[in-house]
Every structure is written in C-alpha cells, then in structure tokens.
Amino acid sequence: MEEERRNSNVMSEMKHVLMVPYPSQGHLNPMLQFSKRLTTKGVRSTMVITKFISKSMHLHQLSSLPTSIQFDTISDGYDQGGFSHAESISSYLSTMKAIGSENLKELIKKYNESSQHPIDCIVYDSFLTWVLDVTKEFGIIGATFFTHMCAVDFTFYCVHNGILKVPVSEVPICIEGHPLLELKDTPSFVCNPACYPAYFDLVMNQFSNVHKSDIFLVNSFYKLEHQVVDSMSKLCPMLTIGPTVPSSYLDNAIPNDTENNLNLFRLELTHSNWLNEKAPRSVIYVSFGSMVSFTSEQMEELAFGLIATGFNFLWVITDLEREKLKKEIFAEIHKDGKGLIVNWIPQLGVLSSNAIGCFLTHSGWNSTIEALCLGVPMVAMPQWTDQPMNAKYVEDVWKVGVRVKVDEDNGVVRREEIERCIRKVMGNDHGKELRRNADKWRELAVEAVSEGGTSDNNINEFVNLIKMRS
Numbered sequence: 229m230e231e232e233r234r235n236s237n238v239m240s241e242m243k244h245v246l247m248v249p250y251p252s253q254g255h256l257n258p259m260l261q262f263s264k265r266l267t268t269k270g271v272r273s274t275m276v277i278t279k280f281i282s283k284s285m286h287l288h289q290l291s292s293l294p295t296s297i298q299f300d301t302i303s304d305g306y307d308q309g310g311f312s313h314a315e316s317i318s319s320y321l322s323t324m325k326a327i328g329s330e331n332l333k334e335l336i337k338k339y340n341e342s343s344q345h346p347i348d349c350i351v352y353d354s355f356l357t358w359v360l361d362v363t364k365e366f367g368i369i370g371a372t373f374f375t376h377m378c379a380v381d382f383t384f385y386c387v388h389n390g391i392l393k394v395p396v397s398e399v400p401i402c403i404e405g406h407p408l409l410e411l412k413d414t415p416s417f418v419c420n421p422a423c424y425p426a427y428f429d430l431v432m433n434q435f436s437n438v439h440k441s442d443i444f445l446v447n448s449f450y451k452l453e454h455q456v457v458d459s460m461s462k463l464c465p466m467l468t469i470g471p472t473v474p475s476s477y478l479d480n481a482i483p484n485d486t487e488n489n490l491n492l493f494r495l496e497l498t499h500s501n502w503l504n505e506k507a508p509r510s511v512i513y514v515s516f517g518s519m520v521s522f523t524s525e526q527m528e529e530l531a532f533g534l535i536a537t538g539f540n541f542l543w544v545i546t547d548l549e550r551e552k553l554k555k556e557i558f559a560e561i562h563k564d565g566k567g568l569i570v571n572w573i574p575q576l577g578v579l580s581s582n583a584i585g586c587f588l589t590h591s592g593w594n595s596t597i598e599a600l601c602l603g604v605p606m607v608a609m610p611q612w613t614d615q616p617m618n619a620k621y622v623e624d625v626w627k628v629g630v631r632v633k634v635d636e637d638n639g640v641v642r643r644e645e646i647e648r649c650i651r652k653v654m655g656n657d658h659g660k661e662l663r664r665n666a667d668k669w670r671e672l673a674v675e676a677v678s679e680g681g682t683s684d685n686n687i688n689e690f691v692n693l694i695k696m697r698s
C-alpha cells in the first residue's frame with residue numbers, strides 16, 4: 229500500500245512531455261524511440277497521434293513499451309483516410325494546421341486542468357510549425373525535433389536564409405561543414421525546387437518560427453557529423469540526441485526494447501525461419517521504406533539484378549506495390565528458395581541477424597542510421613527528399629556503402645548496376661573496408677547514447693531545462 233502510494237507520487241512528480249510527430253512512418257518511429265529514451269531520465273511522455281494513424285497502425289511488442297509512455301489523439305481533419313484522402317499535400321497540411329491547432333489546444337487544456345499530469349514541454353516535429361505557435365500561446369517550453377540528419381537540416385536552413393541560392397547556379401556547392409557537393413548530392417528539393425513545390429515549402433517553413441523555440445533536438449549523433457553540427461550550431465544551437473534506435477542494439481538501457489512499435493503496414497512475420505537457416509552474411513536485405521513507389525520497369529530491373537547476384541535476398545514490397553511485378557518474375561524470385569518477398573517486417577530484428585550481409589536501401593534517414601547502428605554496409609539507391617544527401621554521406625563521408633549510378637537516359641537503375649554494387653559490398657576487397665567502417669560507426673553510436681556520451685549528455689541538458697523552467 230505504502231509502496232503503491234510512493235510510486236503514484238513519483239509518477240505524478242514526473243515531468244510530462246507531449247510529443248507531436250508528423251504523421252508518417254519515418255517520423256513516428258524516431259519520436260517514439262526518443263520518448264522511450266526520456267523514460268530512462270524519469271520523464272513521462274504522451275505521443276499525440278492523429279485519429280487516422282491511431283486507427284490504422286499495427287502495434288508490435290506493445291507490452292515492451294514503458295508504462296510512462298501513453299498515446300492520445302487529435303484530428304487532422306481526415307480521420308477516415310489521413311493524407312491519402314486529401315486533394316494535395318498542401319491542402320492536407322493547411323487542414324491539419326487549422327483543425328490540429330484547435331484539437332491540440334483542447335488536449336493541452338485537458339491535461340493542464342487535471343491536477344495529475346500538466347504539460348511541462350512540447351516536442352514537435354519541425355514540419356509542424358503550428359504546434360510551436362500553440363505551445364507558446366500556453367507559455368509552455370517548446371522543443372523542435374529535426375527528424376532528418378543535421379547535414380540535411382543545415383542545407384535547408386541555408387536555403388531558407390539565403391546563404392545558399394536555389395536553383396543552384398554553380399557546382400561544386402560549398403556549404404560550411406559539408407564536403408563539396410554535386411547537384412546529385414543535395415536533397416531533391418534543393419537540386420530541383422520546382423519539382424516538388426509543396427514539399428519545398430514544407431521543408432523551408434520548418435524555420436519560419438524557430439526563433440520562438442526553446443531548444444533544437446536533432447535525430448543524429450555528434451561524431452557522425454560533428455563538422456556540420458558545429459557549423460549549424462553557430463546559428464541555431466543543435467542538440468544531437470540520437471540515434472533513436474531501440475536500445476537493445478545500443479546500450480540496453482530500456483528492457484526488451486528491440487523494435488519500433490508502431491507500424492502503418494501489415495506485419496508479416498514469415499521470414500524468421502527462412503532467415504535463421506541462412507549462412508552468415510549470405511542475405512541481402514532490400515527495403516525502400518514507406519513512401520517510395522517504383523515503375524514496373526524499375527521493379528523488374530531490381531528483381532533481375534538481385535537474382536543475378538546469386539545471393540539470398542529478403543525484399544519488402546508492400547501490398548500496393550506488388551502488382552507492379554509480373555507473375556513470372558515472382559515465380560523466378562521464389563524458384564530456388566533464394567528470394568523471399570514480405571509485406572512489412574520488424575526491420576531492426578532483420579538488420580541485426582548475422583545472416584544479413586548488405587542492405588539495399590532508398591537511404592531514408594531512419595533506415596540509414598539503423599544500418600549504421602547495426603554495422604550493416606549498404607547499397608544506396610536514393611530517390612528523393614533527403615535521400616541523395618544521406619547516400620552521399622554513406623558513400624563518401626562514412627564510407628559504409630556504395631551508391632548506384634542511374635541511367636542518364638531514362639532515370640532507371642539497370643540490373644547490371646544493381647548487381648555490380650551488391651557484389652562490391654558483399655565481396656572481399658572493398659566490402660571488407662566497408663564492414664570495418666560500419667563496425668566503427670556502430671561503436672560510436674553506442675558510445676553516444678551510453679552514460680556520459682554526447683547524446684546522453686544532451687538529453688540530460690534537455691531534461692534539466694524542462695525541470696528548471698517548468
């Protein structure tokens with residue numbers, strides 16, 4: 229009885245942070261992982277997700293989530309279909325801003341009026357600038373959470389502030405803290421702003437009200453990109469708090485924390501036996517995240533490129549994308565048991581298997597940092613947004629992978645090129661060096677989040693600020 233009372237006092241004394249992620253897979257995962265990290269510092273978190281996300285998500289290993297993490301919902305105006313029911317990304321974002329702001333205010337009032345868990349701080353995804361405006365209306369501490377790596381954030385920051393003019397007229401591009409960049413190394417919105425005007429506005433808008441923010445958190449770790457973190461910090465002081473990867477693969481600070489728990493796709497767990505039977509470093513893991521959509525031609529080139537390597541491969545193709553592969557190609561993939569196609573799998577578990585020798589990826593930031601943390605070398609096949617810059621760092625800065633070359637005539641990556649890059653990574657010449665480097669980054673990632681590491685110290689600084697100012 230006495231112990232129960234003490235525990236409930238401790239819970240009510242805990243600082244309470246609302247986490248407001250952008251509603252997509254690649255943004256939900258790191259924020260939930262960051263919430264888990266905060267629990268180790270005695271902070272309670274509520275993840276504020278949209279009603280549609282809440283209805284459509286598939287939860288995985290939810291019992292492993294610390295009890296001090298809760299979920300609550302707000303409407304984005306599209307409760308039945310989310311973003312896919314909106315006319316355009318611009319109309320989705322403006323509706324979300326209008327309806328989300330009102331709903332968020334109600335939510336804050338609900339918590340503040342209950343004596344138990346008033347809100348001490350709001351961490352919001354940098355894409356959702358309206359959350360910061362609401363936060364400040366209530367006089368609450370606001371922390372901006374940058375989901376991309378710092379190099380990408382700084383590039384957008386430079387464009388937003390006129391330090392880098394777009395369209396870029398001169399190459400190589402020279403930005404403090406970065407290596408020299410060709411156009412193909414910049415985020416797609418920088419290299420071709422006219423191509424995705426709504427997304428260009430979204431990433432530029434991130435900085436429109438940052439002067440109101442109390443703290444800037446970035447989903448990366450210091451040694452991974454210290455030059456660019458230092459450069460950006462002269463203008464906007466960044467606290468690296470990553471990698472936001474389940475702690476079982478890093479410092480084991482959170483019991484049973486092995487996976488990202490929220491999945492927006494149907495999980496398929498049929499791969500375990502197949503993978504367990506495979507020899508060490510004999511499997512290529514292939515996934516292009518949650519947003520990439522290829523042409524049928526590109527899918528076919530991928531399939532035949534993978535088959536030609538002769539290696540085993542585990543390929544994530546969501547139900548929606550599957551119809552792009554002809555039946556005969558499916559049959560060819562499964563013919564000798566070397567290929568397996570799945571809808572969506574717990575990616576961390578797969579990357580940590582010693583059967584995996586290489587990750588063929590679109591170079592989304594989460595996939596990239598997860599591979600770095602698990603010491604898996606990559607073949608980078610970037611498509612858009614931050615991915616080209618992530619791929620540049622993978623190949624030329626961290627030296628943990630090889631980037632495919634795109635056929636100049638039609639933008640397709642040919643099967644021979646896919647095969648060439650995979651052989652390079654899986655092989656013993658260049659491959660050995662890539663694996664050595666991958667192991668080095670893995671160790672540095674563990675060091676960053678372990679007690680006294682740069683990210684651990686930065687998280688302490690963040691928590692101390694909440695304690696002092698709330």
Ligand SMILES: O=c1ccn([C@@H]2O[C@H](COP(=O)(O)OP(=O)(O)O[C@H]3O[C@H](CO)[C@@H](O)[C@H](O)[C@H]3O)[C@@H](O)[C@H]2O)c(=O)[nH]1
Nearest residue numbers: 253254257515517518519544572573574575592593594595
């Ligand atoms: O079968 C799968 C495939 C993926 N994942 C997870 O899904 C996430 C995918 O994230 P990411 O690699 O960043 O790709 P996207 O979902 O495509 O993310 C979008 O959002 C990111 C953050 O803005 C950007 O870096 C990407 O370029 C953009 O495509 C990762 O955590 C993976 O572990 C699974 O759990 N199972």
